[in-house]
Amino acid sequence: MKTELEHSFVELLEKHQNIVHKVCRLYTNNYDAHNDLFQEITIQLWKAYPKFRGDAKFSTWMYRVGLNTAITLYRKSKRQISTQAYEGVEFKIKAEDYDDTEEQQLKTLYKAVHKLNDIEKALVFLYLEDKDYKEISQTLGISEVNARVKMNRIKTKLKAILNP
Template identity: 75%
Template sequence: MKKELEHQFVSNLEQNQNIVHKICRMYTNDQDAHNDLFQEITIQLWKAYPKFRGDSKFSTWMYRVALNTAITLYRKSKREIRTQNIDDISFKIKAHEYNDETEQQLKLMYKAVKELNDIDKALVFLYLEDQSYKEISSTLGISEVNARVKMNRIKSALKKVLNP
């Protein structure tokens, strides 16, 4: 039973790992911090996975756990992440390489988004992932109307920063 659960988890994580990488890029400034946060999110996902009931899509559940982990770690440690040893977990996940050209194109946008508060960052991230306002509100625990209003304000603020 544990092996089957582990297999399902690894499969789901490999299919959706770009979500975690994007969250890591949103909340970190260098590759080491990115790797540490990815590891910590993976551990938290694995710990929480037995409680995943399938009431929502795996990716929606994953967003919530990953964002909560990133936000919690940064609030607690003021951007110094303490991690657990992933060697304690027996599965291995193949990481996909990112295209450097795409990274450069997104760098300016990420820089502007990093200036936002933690909740607004999460909202932008989910919006850019083409999540519906209903899914965003469910993931962040806010009303759908609040998500729309906040997103409109964020768009206006980002436009001012990106197009002075």
């Protein structure tokens, strides 16, 4: 029998799971790594959920936990995502099939974005998600001005990567 906390978590995760898929797509290169990172982010979200105060939107909080988890694992494993076992809680979440065909037109952009550092990737990701600079700054823990300056530099860098 699910508790109210478990029920609300599963409901919110199902509603916003595309956020996690997008983070996984950004930081992994294959199906297995994508699934492993998805599982790890879900575990970290569940561990942190009781502390979620609702000061920010759930999706903003989810971006922050997801990106921090991906960046931490990415740095620890030097580009090979590893997972940790989590015993005791089992969720049955209806996972949507991640359809890569919808993003074929973004393939070139993703290749270029993969050449950026961790923070630059996160900033581009949030920018492409149509987040305003205030939400980007809150998610990444930087000032709005810093987010704008970094984004302008990243745009220049991406143009150089895409048009050598």
